[in-house]
Structure formats: structure tokens, C-alpha cells
Amino acid sequence: MNKVKREIPEEVRGNNKLFAGVNTDCKVVQRAAPKVRPIKLGEEKLVASIEEVINKLNLCDNMTISFHHHFREGDYIINLVMDAIAKKGIKNLTIAPSSLTNVHAPLVHHIKTGVITNMTTSGLRGELGEAISNGVMKEPVRLRSHGGRARAIEAGDIKIDVAFLGVPSTDLYGNANGVKGKTICGSLGYAQMDAKYADQVVLLTDTILPYPNTPISIAQTDVDYIVKLDKIGDSEGIGIGATRFTTNPKELQIAELVKEVITKSVYFKNGFSFQTGTGGAALAVTRFLAEEMKNNSIKASFALGGITKPMLTLLEENLVDTILDVQDFDKEAAISLGQQERQIEISASYYADPHNKGAAVNQLDVVILSALEVDNQFNVNVMTGSDGVLRGAIGGHCDAANAKMTIISAPLVRGRIPTIVDRVNTVITPGESVDVIVTEIGIAINPKRRDLIASLSDQGIPIFTIDALQEKAYEITGTPKPIEYEDKVVALVEYRDGTLIDKVLQVKQ
């Protein structure tokens, strides 16, 4: 039993400690470092095909390979590379992408044939999530946040033999960025980790530009090989599921209440900072917040996180001074990164690694995060559905929950399913770091935040206890039937510091 009262069976724990709270002591960490093969003077890096580069890499059984997910639902790279690897007959690989999306369903086949036997990722969705929830993998998947992955790479917990990185443009020596080229994705913040720490780094691109290609998001000094493909992805796929402009009255109501909580808090003042994230309600919050900032002549110092078009508007209108950009969630934000000098690309470590000398999330005043479920301990689940199936992504959720005020926005119910429950299926972000839950009918404040309860009371915001919100949800939906699970652990959830916070079990058919 760990601090959020989850049991993690000893036989799957490995060397990991159990989650013991969000701010446990951390001693000095010895960083990991790659093995580097120096490139000789005159040596060229361009290789004719994925097949040929696999040969050059001496890629073999039991290695760990990695990818990034900056193309999200528009990614072609992972499937192309895995197909080529499978054809070579290589088996027992660990894959360590920064995340996986619906388009990666073909990986199920590679799991079944033994090409992939271990996996760490932030997200699992669609057919892949279902297959894993149904026990297709022998070993549990390791689920990590973006900050947690950065930490794991820097500590050597993830040791990448080969990183296959899709890049919108590169020169022939490996200076790459995400803002030029046929298929742009903007920030390469997650991929920067792989480029720095993998022993061997392959860039895959559809646009080769003259030397030196700038800005230099990934540097020639870290790149072994370059493969030119016809097309590395689809920029339109970046925004799928993230950048919906909502007209849903319930979502607008939630966004309105979130705005109220922020603007009536002590944090809403000149120089404040925030992360709003993606999804219909979050984007509406950004718009509403902009209005209030204008009305009150308040300017933010910085905005953080996955960047979307509404955030750019704030930058252009000078309502925010700087955007720190680890990932772009639409093509407009990706284009803007190449043009706006106050939109700064940052790495996943800079964004959220809890074990470096100070991540950007440490400086956050306000963060708005979403939830699939919240329980009456304020624990949040963004990973498994009400049927227990893997269909989400940790992303930067538990990382950004470090903010001075962490707001979870969620509808009370979704159809016949309660969002506020007595026990979340899967704890991703511990209630200890969550401050306010905002639903369409009102908010609940974590009792340990007496300061917030005091300052937000009598301000016209309907405040409930979390138990009251849960009861109201159950009044609508009835008490949900418990999900039936098998005994097999299909995934382990790491908190950002590398401790185990929860497990995911195989669902009963």
C-alpha cells in the first residue's frame, strides 16, 4: 500500500519505490550519459532508407528504441520504423516513445509477434490501449508523465540505444527543427531528451535544407544518421482531440467558473503565470481569461505547456510576456514558434523534470487540468475509462499539478457516468497536489487549502465539499458498478519522481 492507498504487487515492482508523497526528499542524482561514436572528418550522415539505417545501427534483439509524439495523431514514423524492424526479424525490443496515440494501433501486431515486449509511454489510446488492457503484453507497460520520462532518461532508468526522431527539417549534418519543412510540428521539446541521451540518433525527415539549418532544436553534435522519407507525418493530425472550439453549454459553464476561481484568487495579479492545456473547456478558459486580463490591465509573465492558438493571441495582444513551449497542439502554434521570438522552445526536462535544478512547472502560479475521474481524496485519473480500459495520457498532468493553485476542470457526469467518484480507477495525480475541482454546478476546494477556502468564499462561486459533489453526481448516474478485473497487471503508473503510484489491471472480458 502506497500513500494513495494503492497496492502494487511485489513481483512487478522491480527496483522502484512506492509513492510516498509529492515532496519527498531527493538526494543527489548521478546523471546518465550516452556512449558516443565520434563522426570522422568528411563522414556523411545521409542513409538511403530505414532498412539501410537499421543495418548501420547494428540494431538487434533486446535493445531499447525511442520516438517522440510531437506529430500526435499525424505521426507516420513509429509505424514505418517498426514495420521495417519487424521485417528484419528483430525481437524483444523495448519501445520508449514520449507518447502513443490512436494511429499507433499497428503496434498491437508487433506485440503479438514478439517484436515489442516492453514499453514505456505517457499515453495509450484506441486499439492499442484496448489490446494492452486485455493483456496482450506479457510485461506491464510503464506509464510516465512527460517530466517523469525526462527524469528517467536523465537518471538512466530509460537507457535508449537508438532514437528514431521524425524532424520537419534538417540539414545534411543533423541540425534539425520543427518550424521549417513540409510537415511542421513546432517544438521538439520531448525529442531533445532522446537526442541528448540516446547512444545513437537517427533523424527521419521529408525536408532537407542547406547547412546550417536554424534554429537548432536538435544539434548535429548529437546525430548519427539521417534518412529522407517522402512524408514523415500530417501536420493537421497534431491538433486532433486537442483544439476543439467548444460551443457546448456545459463546457462553457465550467470554463466560466474556472475563470472566476482564477480571477478571484490571490494569484491573479501582474506577472502571474499559468498553464491552461488543451480540450474544449481549457481553450475556452484561455479566451475568458484574456478578457479579464484586458479588463483588469493584468499581464502574465509566462504561459507554459502544450501551446494552442488561443495562447498565441494572448502573446500577440501582449497579455503574456513569454510562452515556454514544450509541445504545440495545432499547426498555428507550430508556425508561430518559428516566427515569435517570445515563444521559446523548451525541453521536457526544462518543462517538468522533478530531479533537475528547477523545472518550469516549479514557477507556475495557476494550472488548469482535465480529468476522466476525480475522487473524494482529490486523486485524479486521466488514463483509464469508466470501463477500466487504457484510453488516455498522463502528459504533463502530475507535473504541472505542482502549481501554486492546481485546478481540475471536469463535468460532474459524462452521460450516465459520474466524473466525481469515491475512488478513481487509476491514480495519476495524487490529491495532495490538487487544490480545486471545478464542475458545471460549482467547485470543491481541497480541505488542506484553508487559504483558498477563505479567499474564494463569499465571492459568488458555489462551493461544495468534494463528497457533496460526488453525491450529486451519483444522484444523476446512480452508484457505478465496480469494474471487474483479472489479476494480471498490464501497466504500472510511475509518479514523476519514479515511485509507483498505481497499477492498471487486465479487464475482464
Add this chain to the structure above:
Amino acid sequence: MNKVKREIPEEVRGNNKLFAGVNTDCKVVQRAAPKVRPIKLGEEKLVASIEEVINKLNLCDNMTISFHHHFREGDYIINLVMDAIAKKGIKNLTIAPSSLTNVHAPLVHHIKTGVITNMTTSGLRGELGEAISNGVMKEPVRLRSHGGRARAIEAGDIKIDVAFLGVPSTDLYGNANGVKGKTICGSLGYAQMDAKYADQVVLLTDTILPYPNTPISIAQTDVDYIVKLDKIGDSEGIGIGATRFTTNPKELQIAELVKEVITKSVYFKNGFSFQTGTGGAALAVTRFLAEEMKNNSIKASFALGGITKPMLTLLEENLVDTILDVQDFDKEAAISLGQQERQIEISASYYADPHNKGAAVNQLDVVILSALEVDNQFNVNVMTGSDGVLRGAIGGHCDAANAKMTIISAPLVRGRIPTIVDRVNTVITPGESVDVIVTEIGIAINPKRRDLIASLSDQGIPIFTIDALQEKAYEITGTPKPIEYEDKVVALVEYRDGTLIDKVLQVKQ
């Protein structure tokens, strides 16, 4: 005896191999990595004084500390920090600055009192160079090029316990750059190595700006402490000795001939790249080259190295597409780095590390370098004077000599001292990597470059053998008397790959 016929006594060699040629095989290198103390949420980094930060660091005897030399003759940091350390009674330190200049004469005292007992640097000048040449240190100083230092840090040959880095501006979380603030220095390319690889990193600044301070040359994720001082240096000191605008007829003649060699070579074509460096003749070359580029509608892809105002003119006139900037040699270049988006800050590793996956020097077509002496094996000395005393700096000399055409510009004689000699006092750059020597009376081409001999003949450029140039020099000066040395080795010269290329002996009083 190594490949340039220098004897390195076995008792001072340590683990280093002897120089065996410029392009020897290099196997896979295991990179080093720092020990990192994670910064806790809410922890602050500002410390009241150097004295206080020394306590916090647990700085003690036998540690290795480092500095950068971006302020060159305008640096206040090294003396301030060393004085404070000396007062604490700490002894037996190794100092590993990227270089040292005339202003660091006070270090002699700290050597005499046993505070400093080991040293690695690129340059030694003035009183400090003289004292070391006269045997003040027990252990030989290790002289490294900028690329060699980057390599040594990345390989763990230099293990930095604490880096004390002067930065023109930082925010309170450690995002620092050299382009904003009271005392700007431009690129922090050398310091970036220390920030990434030192266990503990202290920033010293005279300008603290709001969070987040951008551009982010040194990142908050690598910074432990920040100390605010009244003044960290003098920006005017950056250019001393580097940015002289020459009217000396001999220098102009050399510059004219260098220009001829470049423009009449096969390398002078659209998209070529070059490094011209500093000093009167080199700056004149840049001006003359600009003229020819205009006349011939030739545009360079990139210029590299220490950046000066004449280089900026090329950028502004669109004669060069991109400047890769590891160091700025005048205030104008430093200012420009903050304004010109095609002037790109690069690290010392990116600039010149021979053991990464491809340094910028590998891409150079033409480089113009200076010399104190050149011998008839084309070996170059930029470190010791004609009296054998340390009074120079390796800088990027042997690194940039990797270019397709390496030109050494030097007067035949300096007063009564020949520049072209039969044996240089100290080999810094091996003749193997040197292609053309340009003097005021004509040039000599390395016999192994038959292609250059063929293409530059009958073009109106006076070509001599190197022996003929040496004879002409000796005709003017007479045969120089050999320098008298003691047996003690006062410095060892590492070639960029870490092999030992020469030693420097104590001079006889």
C-alpha cells in the same frame, strides 16, 4: 617521441597517449555526466555574497573549479572568486577556466600560497605566463584548445566540481544570457559546457531580470546558486588585442595575399564557409573578402569562430547567411547576437569537439589563423614567444585547422625575430593540418597539397617553398640563438583529441 618529433617525458604523461596524427581512429566514447542535487519546490537560488556561496557549496581542498573567459581582458570574476576562496583557507585546487588573460596576474599569488596547485587553460599571458614559465607551479599546466577542453569535459578528463560563471544577465531561477545586462559579452558558448557538466553551478551577475529571462543560453535546470555583484566585468575589455583596425602596410599586404589565395582557390564559390579570426591582418582579410564576394556575387553559407564587427557587416550585407558564434570579440558583436536572428550562439562542443557527432569546424572550407612561429614542417606555435615564455593562447587554432584549406598568416619576421623557423618552440597545430603559409613576400604551400599547388600556380601569387621562406627570414634576422631551458616541464600541450603534442619547459633565468 610523438608524430611531430617531440619528446614527452614519461613521468609527466599520466594516462595520455602521445600525438599520433590528426585523424587517428577514435572508438566509442562513454560520456561523463554530473551529479545533480535536485532543487526543491520553492527553493530559492539567490545567495548574498561569494563568501556565502562558498559555504553553501561545501567547497573544499582538492576540488576542481572552473570559469569562462568570455570577458577576456575585462573579466572581474576569476580574481574576485579566487580571492574569496583564498581567504577561506582552501588549498590545492585545480582551476579549469576556458582561458586566462593578462588581467589574471593575481593568480600568481594564489599559486605561490598553494591555493592553486593544478591548472588547465587555453591561454596564459603577462605575469602569469611568465611566472609559470619560470617554474612557479609544481605540476605542469595542461594547455588545451577550445575543442579539446569541450572534449575533455565531455569525456570526464576534466571533472568540474564547481563552475563559477559570470553572466551578463539572469533571472532568479538561473536563466542566463550574455546579450542583456549592464556588462554584456555576447555568446556564452564556452560557459555552456561548464553549466552542463559541473556538479554545482554558480552564476555571478550584475543584472537580474524578470523570469523567464530569454534567450536561455544557460538554463535554470543547470544552476544551483546565483550571486549578485556590483560589476562582473568590463565589456570594453572583450576586444583588447583582438579588434585592432590595422593600417600597418605589412599586415595589409599579408591580408591582400590571403584574400588572393582564397579567391583564387576552388573553395571560393557560392555557399562556401570560413573562419577569419581576430587580429589586425585577419580583420583586414574579412574586409577584403567582403569586397571580392560582392564583385563576384558570391555568398557564404556560414562564418564561424570568434566574431567581430567586420563579420557582422558581411551578415548585414547578406554576404553570409549565418554566423555560428562561440565567442564575441567586441561589444558590437555581443550586442548583435541579441538582435540578429541569423547570428547563432553555439557551444564549445558544437564549435570544435573532435569526439562528438560532428563539430562545426568539420564543415569549414577556409580558415585563416595567425602564428607566433611556423616551422619548415608547417607546425605552428601560438603559445610561447621567441624567448620560450608562455604568452599566447591555443584558442580554436588546432580545431579550426581541420578546414579544407587552412591558411596561416604571419609576417616573415617580427623586428629581429624570424616567424618562419626551422623548429617551432612549441607545436600547437601540427603541420599535417596546415595548408598554406602567407607572408608579406609570398606564400608556401604544404607539399602534400598538390591540388593547391596546381590550382594556385600561375595566378600571380608569389609561391615559395617553406625552406625558401625560412631562409629569407634568417637572411634578415640571422639564425636565432637556441633558447635555454631547465629540465622542468611547466606545461603540457594536448592536441584536441587529448593526445600529447608537446611540452613547455621552464626557461633559464
